[in-house]
Amino acid sequence: MSKKISVYLLAWLLAVMLGLWACGLQHLAEGELEPPQVTFKALHINPPTCEDWPLACTLQLDNPNPQPLKIQGFDYELWIEGQRLVQGECLEALNLPAQGQARIVVPLLIKLPSIPKVLTAFFQKQKIAYEIAGSFRLGPGIGLLKLPFRFQGQITQEEGWERLQQFLKPKT
Numbered sequence: 001m002s003k004k005i006s007v008y009l010l011a012w013l014l015a016v017m018l019g020l021w022a023c024g025l026q027h028l029a030e031g032e033l034e035p036p037q038v039t040f041k042a043l044h045i046n047p048p049t050c051e052d053w054p055l056a057c058t059l060q061l062d063n064p065n066p067q068p069l070k071i072q073g074f075d076y077e078l079w080i081e082g083q084r085l086v087q088g089e090c091l092e093a094l095n096l097p098a099q100g101q102a103r104i105v106v107p108l109l110i111k112l113p114s115i116p117k118v119l120t121a122f123f124q125k126q127k128i129a130y131e132i133a134g135s136f137r138l139g140p141g142i143g144l145l146k147l148p149f150r151f152q153g154q155i156t157q158e159e160g161w162e163r164l165q166q167f168l169k170p171k172t
Contacts, residue, residue, distance in 0.1 A: 036069060036096055037062040038136070040151040041103065045163040053115050055086075055108040057132050059149065062101045069096040069138060076134035078108045081121045085114045106132070127154040 041058040048054075055078070063069055071094040078086035086108045096102050110118060121128050130153055135146040 033067070034064045035147050036136070037064065038147065038149040040132070040149075040153075043130070043132075043153070043155070044105075045160075048115070051112050053110040053118070055110060057106045057108060057151075059104050059106060060101055061096055061104065061136070063096045063099060066098050068098045068100075070094075071096055071102075072137040072139060072144070074104070074106075074134055074136045076106050076108075076132065078110075079131040079133070080118055081125075081129055083114075083117060085110050085118070106134075108132070122157060122160055125157075127156050128160070129154050 039060045039062070041060050044056040044058070046054040046056065061071070073089060073091040073093065075089040076087070077084055088107070088109075090106075094102060094104070118128075131150065133148075133150040135148040138145040138147060
């Protein structure tokens with residue numbers, strides 16, 4: 001008999017906890033809680049390899065709410081000169097503290113077949129336009145509530161050469 005009561009008690013506690021957590025998402029969806037702010041911090045150019053060119057961007061999430069939020073991963077895309085070169089997702093969960101912040105590094109791996117497109121644009125134009133877009137997923141299920149982000153910028157040939165020079169110098 002006590003085993004049966006324990007199971008019911010555990011189920012009831014779980015239902016209450018899920019209900020309270022779902023209320024937080026409902027408050028966010030209804031505008032009672034503010035969505036986190038997403039800020040673009042940096043675009044990182046890493047050394048090219050034989051197979052790809054790893055870039056990354058750093059995003060900062062700021063939670064203005066008095067309660068923590070659970071990020072259930074994100075998806076992302078990188079566009080250069082209007083061409084989508086990278087698309088991916090991260091399923092790693094992240095707790096965004098109440099009235100706190102978190103920095104996230106988004107991997108942007110340009111595969112070998114796309115590198116000539118980037119270099120051609122780089123040599124033909126004084127400025128290369130890029131766009132990083134995607135969305136963070138809030139909640140227990142994928143796609144329960146999405147927080148979109150989109151950042152656009154330009155990099156000049158001079159900036160690009162400065163960043164690439166460190167990788168092109170012969171090693172001593």
